Amino acid sequence: MKVMAFNGSPRKNGNTAALLRRCLAAVEAEGVETRFIQLGGSGIQPCRGCNACRKNDREECIIKNDPLNAWYAEMKEADGIILASPTYIWGVTGEMKIFLDRATYLARARLRAGNLEGSLKNKVGGALACHAFTGGVNAIQQMHSMFFNVQMIVPGVSYWPVATGLQPGDVEQDAGGLRYAEELGRAVARLVRRLDATKNLA
Template sequence: MKVVAINGSPRKDGNTRLLLEAVLAPLAAAGWETEYVQIGGKNIHGCRACFKCWEQKDKRCVFGKDIFNETFEKVITADAIVLGSPTYFADVTSEMKAFMDRAGLVAMANGCLLAGKIGAAVVAVRRGGATHVFDTMNHLFQISQMVLPGSTYWNMGYGLEPGKVAGDDEALRNMKQLGTAINWLGTAVKNAGPYPVLTGGEG
């Protein structure tokens, strides 16, 4: 099985990365293929609402000069997706929001490509606002018919300076448990068979 972790932090070696790597560690130990993708600080723009993805249905965004399509291809092939963001004014970074908006729309335009995949959100925060960041990323998972694992706490770690979350023992335990839960859930999902996708206009 495969998991992709996507870092929306412009600090490529900061606290968000540490938290994501803590989630990936038990999955790697369990035999999962793990991939880490850095989008924070890179060229990625928001959705332009052109709806070309609904016309072309090629699993791509028509604007292909940034890193979106290559990142989304990795997501399509993954069984689990872990999104990570620091807290910017109580929300995700602009890079993460751009990726989420386009990923959500392209997935829906192509028959709900994310349905049945596992989704988890991880947040780095100095002090406050992390719960809203966590909710923002979970909203993409939920509207995309993804499956969300639980853990021992909301998936957030505290610290401002790069590397500071390494001292947040509770956060690191929670990330380890999250990775363990993704592994368990991945086995359950795999054995459950195809997800019963409901596309727009049905029901």
């Protein structure tokens, strides 16, 4: 069992990374493997709107010189996906938005071709955000939009997993934000384990 996690912040060791790592520690404590991917600064390119991925159930982007295709191949094999982003103008970062655009298009290729199940169906999704003052909930809702549109399952937690931080390290002082990030990690991991246990029950 494996959960992939994407840090949408351009800061590799900033507040969003710290929040995401706290979440992943909770995932690992439940016996589920994790993989941390630094999305911010990866050079991921925006969707060109060419619609090549809409043809013939294609689950590969025509853009070959960035990591999206390799990441998506891993996502299809993973059991869960956690996305994290700082809040930029009441939403996710530009690179996270590019990721959402392109990964959603790939995940919906089979659906657009008439299949009832996309390649990410029933995988578990979770989203975290950091903000300086406000907007974190908006960012989480953007990331949730991808999950819902590709048939993933999002477990509920007792409050929005958003942490507040303006200066480096501030998030470590947000006890509530850290607690909800850990709660999300446990919820994702436990749902992954329960779904894995049902795979052979059909």
